[in-house]
Amino acid sequence: MTLYVNLAELLGARIEQGLYRPGDRLPSVRTLSLEHGVSLSTVQQAYRHLEDQGLAMPRPKSGYFVPLGRERPALPMVSRMAQRPVEISQWDQVLELISVAPGGDVMQLGRGMPDISSPTLKPLLRTLSRMGRRQQVKELSYGSLQGDPGLREQVSRLMLDSGCQVPAEDIIITTGCHEALSVAIRAICEPGDIVAVDSPSFHGVMQALKGFGMKALELPTDPLTGISLEALELALEQWPIKAIQLTPSCNNPLGYIMPDANKRALLTLAQRYDMAIIEDDVYGDLAYSYPRPRSIKSYDGDGRVLLCSSFSKTLAPGLRTGWIAPGRYQQQVLHMKYIGTGMTAQLPQLALADFIGAGHYEPHLRRMRNQYARSLEQMVDWVSRYFPPGTRVSQPKGGFMLWVELDPGFDSQRLNRLLHPHKIQVAPGSIFSAAGKYRNCLRMNYAGKPSAEIEEAVRKVGATTCALLAEHQA
Amino acid sequence: MTLYVNLAELLGARIEQGLYRPGDRLPSVRTLSLEHGVSLSTVQQAYRHLEDQGLAMPRPKSGYFVPLGRERPALPMVSRMAQRPVEISQWDQVLELISVAPGGDVMQLGRGMPDISSPTLKPLLRTLSRMGRRQQVKELSYGSLQGDPGLREQVSRLMLDSGCQVPAEDIIITTGCHEALSVAIRAICEPGDIVAVDSPSFHGVMQALKGFGMKALELPTDPLTGISLEALELALEQWPIKAIQLTPSCNNPLGYIMPDANKRALLTLAQRYDMAIIEDDVYGDLAYSYPRPRSIKSYDGDGRVLLCSSFSKTLAPGLRTGWIAPGRYQQQVLHMKYIGTGMTAQLPQLALADFIGAGHYEPHLRRMRNQYARSLEQMVDWVSRYFPPGTRVSQPKGGFMLWVELDPGFDSQRLNRLLHPHKIQVAPGSIFSAAGKYRNCLRMNYAGKPSAEIEEAVRKVGATTCALLAEHQA
Numbered sequence: 001m002t003l004y005v006n007l008a009e010l011l012g013a014r015i016e017q018g019l020y021r022p023g024d025r026l027p028s029v030r031t032l033s034l035e036h037g038v039s040l041s042t043v044q045q046a047y048r049h050l051e052d053q054g055l056a057m058p059r060p061k062s063g064y065f066v067p068l069g070r071e072r073p074a075l076p077m078v079s080r081m082a083q084r085p086v087e088i089s090q091w092d093q094v095l096e097l098i099s100v101a102p103g104g105d106v107m108q109l110g111r112g113m114p115d116i117s118s119p120t121l122k123p124l125l126r127t128l129s130r131m132g133r134r135q136q137v138k139e140l141s142y143g144s145l146q147g148d149p150g151l152r153e154q155v156s157r158l159m160l161d162s163g164c165q166v167p168a169e170d171i172i173i174t175t176g177c178h179e180a181l182s183v184a185i186r187a188i189c190e191p192g193d194i195v196a197v198d199s200p201s202f203h204g205v206m207q208a209l210k211g212f213g214m215k216a217l218e219l220p221t222d223p224l225t226g227i228s229l230e231a232l233e234l235a236l237e238q239w240p241i242k243a244i245q246l247t248p249s250c251n252n253p254l255g256y257i258m259p260d261a262n263k264r265a266l267l268t269l270a271q272r273y274d275m276a277i278i279e280d281d282v283y284g285d286l287a288y289s290y291p292r293p294r295s296i297k298s299y300d301g302d303g304r305v306l307l308c309s310s311f312s313k314t315l316a317p318g319l320r321t322g323w324i325a326p327g328r329y330q331q332q333v334l335h336m337k338y339i340g341t342g343m344t345a346q347l348p349q350l351a352l353a354d355f356i357g358a359g360h361y362e363p364h365l366r367r368m369r370n371q372y373a374r375s376l377e378q379m380v381d382w383v384s385r386y387f388p389p390g391t392r393v394s395q396p397k398g399g400f401m402l403w404v405e406l407d408p409g410f411d412s413q414r415l416n417r418l419l420h421p422h423k424i425q426v427a428p429g430s431i432f433s434a435a436g437k438y439r440n441c442l443r444m445n446y447a448g449k450p451s452a453e454i455e456e457a458v459r460k461v462g463a464t465t466c467a468l469l470a471e472h473q474a
Numbered sequence: 475m476t477l478y479v480n481l482a483e484l485l486g487a488r489i490e491q492g493l494y495r496p497g498d499r500l501p502s503v504r505t506l507s508l509e510h511g512v513s514l515s516t517v518q519q520a521y522r523h524l525e526d527q528g529l530a531m532p533r534p535k536s537g538y539f540v541p542l543g544r545e546r547p548a549l550p551m552v553s554r555m556a557q558r559p560v561e562i563s564q565w566d567q568v569l570e571l572i573s574v575a576p577g578g579d580v581m582q583l584g585r586g587m588p589d590i591s592s593p594t595l596k597p598l599l600r601t602l603s604r605m606g607r608r609q610q611v612k613e614l615s616y617g618s619l620q621g622d623p624g625l626r627e628q629v630s631r632l633m634l635d636s637g638c639q640v641p642a643e644d645i646i647i648t649t650g651c652h653e654a655l656s657v658a659i660r661a662i663c664e665p666g667d668i669v670a671v672d673s674p675s676f677h678g679v680m681q682a683l684k685g686f687g688m689k690a691l692e693l694p695t696d697p698l699t700g701i702s703l704e705a706l707e708l709a710l711e712q713w714p715i716k717a718i719q720l721t722p723s724c725n726n727p728l729g730y731i732m733p734d735a736n737k738r739a740l741l742t743l744a745q746r747y748d749m750a751i752i753e754d755d756v757y758g759d760l761a762y763s764y765p766r767p768r769s770i771k772s773y774d775g776d777g778r779v780l781l782c783s784s785f786s787k788t789l790a791p792g793l794r795t796g797w798i799a800p801g802r803y804q805q806q807v808l809h810m811k812y813i814g815t816g817m818t819a820q821l822p823q824l825a826l827a828d829f830i831g832a833g834h835y836e837p838h839l840r841r842m843r844n845q846y847a848r849s850l851e852q853m854v855d856w857v858s859r860y861f862p863p864g865t866r867v868s869q870p871k872g873g874f875m876l877w878v879e880l881d882p883g884f885d886s887q888r889l890n891r892l893l894h895p896h897k898i899q900v901a902p903g904s905i906f907s908a909a910g911k912y913r914n915c916l917r918m919n920y921a922g923k924p925s926a927e928i929e930e931a932v933r934k935v936g937a938t939t940c941a942l943l944a945e946h947q948a
Contacts, residue, residue, distance in 0.1 A: 091809055094812070095619070095808070095809075095812075098616075098618075098619050098812070098816075098817075099618060099619055099620070100618065102615050102616055103612060103615055111616070113615070113616060116614045116615060121614070124614075125606045125607075125614075126606065126607075127606070128602070128603075128605070128606035128613075128821065129602075129603045129604075129605070129606025129607040130603075130606070131602070131603070131606075132599045132600065132601070132602035132603025132604070132605075132606060133599075133600075133603040138577060138792075139602075139792055140590045140595070140598075140599075140789075140790030140791070140792040140793065141576050141577055141587070141590060141790070141791065141792045142572075142576055142585070142587060142791045142792060143792065144572075144573060144574065145569070145572050145573055146573070175649050175794075175815040175819070176815060176816055176817075178813075178814075178815050178816035179814060179815045179816075182813055182814050182815070186685070190665075190687075191664075191665055204812075204813070204816065207809070207812060207813050208813040210813075211660070211809055211810060211812075211813040212813070213664075315614075316614030316615070317614070317615065317616045317817070318612075318613055318614040318615045318616060318617065318817075318819065318820035318821065319614065319819065319821075320649075320815070320816075320817065320818065320819040320820075334569070335565055335569075335681070335685055336685055338568070338569075338572070338678075338681060339652075339656055339678070339681050339682040339684075339685040339686070340652075340653060340656050340814050340815070341649040341650060341652050341653045341656070341794070341814070341815060342572075342650055342652035342653075342678065342794075343572075343650075343791070343792075343794065344794065345649070345792065345793065345794040345819050345822065346792035346794075347602065347792065347793075347821065347822070348819065348821070
């Protein structure tokens with residue numbers, strides 16, 4: 001065992017034993033170096049290791065701390081099996097959530113918006129600026145339908161991190177992950193077809209299924225491990241399920257990472273019942289632990305997985321640049337891509353290829369993962385403090401979304417209406433269900449660096465929740 | 475009658491009488507000023523007037539000339555009525571056309587690509603550059619689903635030129651006109667529905683109908699006035715037609731402008747049979763005559779016209795920024811837009827709002843309209859010279875596309891295959907028909923300023939066409 005692993009295990013054990021408590025400052029690098037007779041860099045490696053395990057948290061210029069909120073509230077309950085495939089509604093509520101542009105005076109705790117104020121994004125803005133200054137016209141022209149070859153090369157390289165060996169020619173650039181998911185669904189399904197989904201599930205996909213006339217079958221989903229494979233197998237015996245759509249790595253909204261064994265088992269099931277898998281990996285690169293989780297696609301031997309992703313959560317959503325690795329469905333997907341939007345915008349593609357090629361992507365990811373992991377601790381701490389006792393919260397392993405579950409009977413849509421005059425918005429749980437379940441849940445964004453303003457908003461949401469619950473129980 | 479109109483009519487009569495022949499230099503402004511005892515600016519006004527009528531053509535630093543090729547080849551024939559609605563094919567040929575990115579070593583005479591090298595586009599590149607330099611983050615964020623309010627205001631203002639009074643809140647920004655057409659079709663039609671189309675018709679719409687499972691009914695179309703309203707009425711009596719999709723102003727590929735009376739009559743028919751009209755106006759701002767033609771939407775009293783357009787042909791296609799004014803279908807269109815791509819990219823929207831707001835759009839349009847009108851004359855002249863006798867060509871009133879019709883039995887796909895080793899590509903006529911008609915036609919782009927390189931390519935296409943025809947006739 002190397003020196004630094006040895007030291008990390010020792011410190012880890014002390015933290016687990018409670019010698020250092022949540023929020024405590026851990027010994028300085030210098031102190032530990034002297035105490036254990038090892039080099040400064042060995043201590044730093046040990047702390048990096050602890051950080052990856054979620055046991056230590058760096059604060060700039062202050063050293064390392066034990067993460068807050070290690071005594072977490074209870075987890076949300078496992079969602080129940082849906083009785084049958086259903087048509088989707090809830091469009092009005094989704095529209096309400098997304099019709100306000102970010103950056104206004106509404107505190108949008110409900111949106112899937114990353115923090116785009118990090119200095120590690122500056123090289124991207126500089127590249128965009130340089131491309132305009134160069135006054136060349138490549139960025140104004142149509143590109144190829146499949147997307148810029150340079151960007152596809154970079155995406156192919158990035159996908160190695162999730163265990164995928166997908167050559168650039170098997171990747172299609174899309175207008176965000178949204179378009180990737182939309183073309184995947186249309187390439188595989190006809191109106192009336194049944195698609196199995198995790199539950200709660202991303203509202204964008206639900207609305208796509210609604211719009212294209214498909215039905216959703218919601219699977220019971222564990223807040224730590226994802227969909228129940230047993231339930232899926234039962235459903236596959238009962239219904240002609242054409243495809244399953246799920247977000248297995250850093251799930252939205254629950255934050256879990258489906259274990260590798262389950263990913264492999266799902267693929268086996270899909271092969272047995274000849275079902276396609278539409279894998280949303282848009283949060284996968286934001287896993288707090290290193291290395292990032294493997295994708296289902298990485299185990300895919302017969303091209304039945306359509307991996308959909310984008311830079312909207314890792315870099316910036318306004319770029320609207322995503323991709324799909326559609327496996328055996330490449331031709332159908334390319335046709336659907338063409339008839340939906342034609343070519344993808346050139347300028348962001350060229351800027352992103354440059355940004356990633358120059359090595360700016362990984363440092364940015366590392367920084368954001370650390371920031372989100374720290375913000376999560378703070379958000380959970382605030383929820384524990386300001387929400388009613390018994391509130392359940394998810395334990396995200398990546399991304400920047402917290403799922404909050406209240407007593408049955410709580411109405412998060414009513415909560416949003418009451419928050420409206422205070423210019424605060426959360427995402428009501430019901431938009432994450434085809435059948436309008438999860439009215440007693442809400443999703444909150446913790447991407448922003450913790451601030452007094454955010455704390456005040458969360459306090460307000462908590463207080464309003466308490467008032468609503470008291471009213472309900474009275 | 476004002477002095478300049480008087481002078482213009484005199485000169486116009488001389489040109490019509492053949493005193494000045496195609497290609498001749500017209501008298502200089504100074505000469506005419508002395509000869510007629512009027513001011514220099516009166517002569518300039520007169521020439522501007524002749525230019526608008528297509529009787530004179532300025533060449534920078536050389537004065538005015540009689541446009542070439544005023545003795546035009548014959549027009550293409552009126553297309554025949556389709557027997558019944560059909561399912562669409564031809565995807566392979568479309569894919570072949572669009573899979574090569576412009577800017578490579580292939581002379582893409584077939585693409586719908588405007589000239590993007592004009593200096594009047596420079597302010598747009600400068601704006602894009604400034605936005606990056608500013609290092610603000612609005613352009614990296616999600617915007618509103620409906621699109622940037624500033625850009626919608628500008629689009630609303632521009633639409634006044636086509637006689638439309640559509641407020642900004644009734645406009646939805648899209649990822650190019652392609653997405654506008656796609657969401658329009660999906661908002662109105664179900665799989666199996668029948669959509670009437672002009673014929674030849676834009677291949678992007680045909681492919682969308684194919685992909686979404688609709689059938690196309692091709693209407694006989696006159697190369698000067700557009701679809702036959704009599705044929706449409708007969709079809710409406712016979713078939714349950716849900717919508718008609720057409721490009722009435724500077725049609726692609728035929729270039730005609732449907733007369734205002736026909737536009738009004740079409741609307742009356744649509745009202746009588748309760749049919750929606752999907753109007754593609756993407757070339758409308760590029761009409762060679764001033765003022766630009768009115769849109770069908772401008773006569774729309776009950777919101778049944780969905781006007782689709784973009785800046786892809788007027789400014790630059792790589793921006794992928796278009797819009798739809800969906801009338802009474804606003805809610806359905808917004809939902810279809812959401813499930814297709816979510817938000818539209820922010821950066822191009824903000825840059826375009828700035829570019830148009832600063833008054834850069836109209837001068838650019840004026841320049842491009844003049845350039846395309848001049849390039850048209852040159853292209854027709856080349857076709858007359860290098861193509862077989864009896865070749866028929868369209869008489870475009872705007873845009874930058876020429877439709878060329880050869881003897882029945884000519885095979886433009888074979889032509890393309892023979893041109894392939896020479897790195898020249900035209901658009902085969904069959905992709906503009908649901909049923910694969912127009913194999914004996916091709917579309918050629920004349921957006922680029924006439925050059926020896928383009929002439930050589932057209933000469934090659936003409937020579938290969940001659941050889942193919944001779945072979946066919948032997």
